[in-house]
Structures are given as C-alpha cells and as structure tokens.
Amino acid sequence: MDAEHKALVIIDMLNDYVLEGSPVEVPNAGGIIANISGEIRYARDRNRPIIYVCDSHQDQDPEFESWPKHAVKHTPGARIVEPLEPLPGDHLIEKVGYSGFFRTDLELLLDRLDIDEILLCGVLTNVGILYTAVDAMQRGLRVIVPETCVAALDAYSHAFALKQIKSLPHLFAG
Numbered sequence: 054m055d056a057e058h059k060a061l062v063i064i065d066m067l068n069d070y071v072l073e074g075s076p077v078e079v080p081n082a083g084g085i086i087a088n089i090s091g092e093i094r095y096a097r098d099r100n101r102p103i104i105y106v107c108d109s110h111q112d113q114d115p116e117f118e119s120w121p122k123h124a125v126k127h128t129p130g131a132r133i134v135e136p137l138e139p140l141p142g143d144h145l146i147e148k149v150g151y152s153g154f155f156r157t158d159l160e161l162l163l164d165r166l167d168i169d170e171i172l173l174c175g176v177l178t179n180v181g182i183l184y185t186a187v188d189a190m191q192r193g194l195r196v197i198v199p200e201t202c203v204a205a206l207d208a209y210s211h212a213f214a215l216k217q218i219k220s221l222p223h224l225f226a227g
Contacts, residue, residue: 060168061096064175069123069130076121081204109147152184170195174202179214
C-alpha cells in the first residue's frame with residue numbers, strides 16, 4: 054500500500070495515564086514511549102498522517118463512576134506526554150468513550166485523508182486500543198497493533214486484548 058493511505062494513530066498517551074502517580078497510571082506506559090517515538094519518526098519520514106486520539110472528559114463525566122477521575126479537558130493530566138507532543142500538521146481527536154470512533158470525527162478524518170490502514174499505539178491495550186481496533190476493522194480498515202507500542206494496567210489484560218486482536222480478520226498484532 055502507498056504511504057498516503059496509511060496513518061499512525063496514537064491513543065491516550067496522556068499525563069494521567071503515563072506519569073508516575075497519575076490517576077490511571079499504566080505501569081509500562083513509560084516503557085513504550087521510545088517505541089512510539091520511533092513510529093512517529095518513521096511516519097514523518099514517509100509523510101504519513103499522525104493522529105492523536107485522546108480522552109477529554111468533562112469534570113463530572115459518568116465514566117468516573119468506573120474509573121478514577123482522569124484526563125479532564127483543559128487540565129495538565131489531559132495533555133499528551135512531553136516526549137510525544139504533536140507537531141503542527143498533526144491531527145488531534147478528542148474522545149469521551151473507549152473507542153476512538155465513538156462520537157468523534159475520526160472516521161471523517163480518515164476518509165478525508167484517504168486512509169485504509171492504521172497503526173495503533175498507546176494505552177490501554179484492552180480498552181482504547183482494542184475498541185478502536187475493532188471499530189476500525191468494522192469500517193473496512195486494516196489495523197496493525199505493534200505489541201511493543203501498547204500497554205495495559207496489568208499483564209493479563211494486555212495479553213487478553215492482544216489475543217482478541219490477533220483473532221479478528223484485518224487486525225494484526227505483532
């Protein structure tokens with residue numbers, strides 16, 4: 054496939070997931086930053102779009118009944134971690150649910166950019182990554198999830214999600 058039909062999608066690499074002591078600290082999130090940085094360089098070298106899909110919750114979001122309060126819009130916790138900050142020309146999609154497609158313009162952006170393959174990186178493997186991957190597949194996109202570029206809160210959840218991704222057509226974890 055041509056470079057112009059592929060995009061890098063980075064999910065929830067936010068301070069409230071990555072920084073030590075953050076509300077939803079993902080133990081291995083810091084360990085995937087260098088790998089994601091490598092994917093960003095690779096995408097930039099090939100002029101592929103880079104799309105950040107990030108939680109952006111209201112202060113009283115119903116999700117906080119199940120999860121600690123995190124990624125509240127316009128707070129430091131909702132910012133992309135410094136080593137992965139977007140550059141001008143990158144795209145930012147704010148989300149309020151698990152999937153990057155739920156109540157967002159991600160599908161419209163991918164259509165406008167004529168994208169048919171996405172590489173998903175970020176957190177949580179069993180939440181944002183898994184649900185976005187499945188929704189992308191259902192929209193006819195090819196999805197690649199590099200195992201070294203995703204992390205979950207625990208090893209079981211991470212392995213479970215990767216197993217699910219590997220079992221579905223057009224989804225690839227490796």
